[in-house]
Structures are given as structure tokens and as C-alpha cells.
Amino acid sequence: MRFFSIMIAAPLLCTALVLMGGVVAWQNMEIDSLRHKLALTQRTAEARKQMIEEARLLTKAVSAPNVLTVTVTAYNPVEEQTDSDPLIAASMRKVREGTVAVSRDLFDQGWVFGKKIRIEGVGIFEINDLMNKRYSKRIDIFMWDEGQARSFGKRDIRAALLDI
Secondary structure: HHHHHHHHHHHHHHHHHHHHHHHHHHHHHHHHHHHHHHHHHHHHHHHHHHHHHHHHHHHHHHHHOEEEEEEEEEEEOOOOOOOOOEEEEOOOOOOOOOOOEEHHHHHHHOOOOOEEEEEEOOOOEEEEEEEEOOOEEEEEEEEHHHHHHHOOOOOEEEEEEEOO
């Protein structure tokens, strides 16, 4: 009788273990799915937060008194377009993407090193450099790639000095 109950119980235990293993695997898949959904939700929330912040900055820039139509160009770190040390800006900081040079008339109006500006349709930049004296009402965007700078060309665009 004991042998008989072991013969019946063993397959039932094996079946139960296989079923439990399947349940655990299914639960792990559900946990992975929930983690993925959480990561997507967090990324979406961060993207929305950034969009709201940019909208706030744009609203502030549009209502700011320091909105001008200026000529916007692009430059590269070469001596023909800068001075003898093309990798150091007039602010004594290294040149880098996301920065601009401004004409001296704008600089004299408060568009100084470290201030942020928004160039309509292009983005938000930090003032890091000065342009040659011969230019006025002008902003030069720093770009590493000469082809990219050439394709940017010369544009008359509204720019705003941001108070951030």
C-alpha cells in the first residue's frame, strides 16, 4: 500500500512542481513587462517635464524685452574664423557645442558671457564668445563640423536674451 501511494504521489508532485515552475516563469514575465512599462512611463514623464520647461522658457522669452531680430551664422574653431587660439573663447573657456559668440553691441546691451539666449527655431545657447568689432546685431553659433556650419548659412532670426 505504501509503495502504491508513493507511485501515485510522485507523478503528482512532479506535475505540481512543473506547474509551479510555469507560474513562476509567467510571474517573472509579468514583472519584466511591468518594469518595461514603468521605464516607459518614467521616460514619458521626463520628456513631458522637459517640454513644459521649454514652453515656460519660450513664453518667458517672447514676453521678455530683450527680443531682437539678428543675423545668425555659424563658425568653426579655425584661425581664419577666430583668433590665434581657436579652441579658447573670449570668455577664456573652451569652445563647445551649445555656445555662441555675440557681436559687441549686443554684449554692451547685457548679452554677456554665461547668459542664455534662445534663437527662434534653432534652440537655446549659452554666450561664450565675442565676434569681431566689424559685426553688429549678430550671433555666431559654434559648430565643430565645417560642412554643418556652411549648410546653416546666414539667417535673420529673432533671438531672445533669457533671464534664467
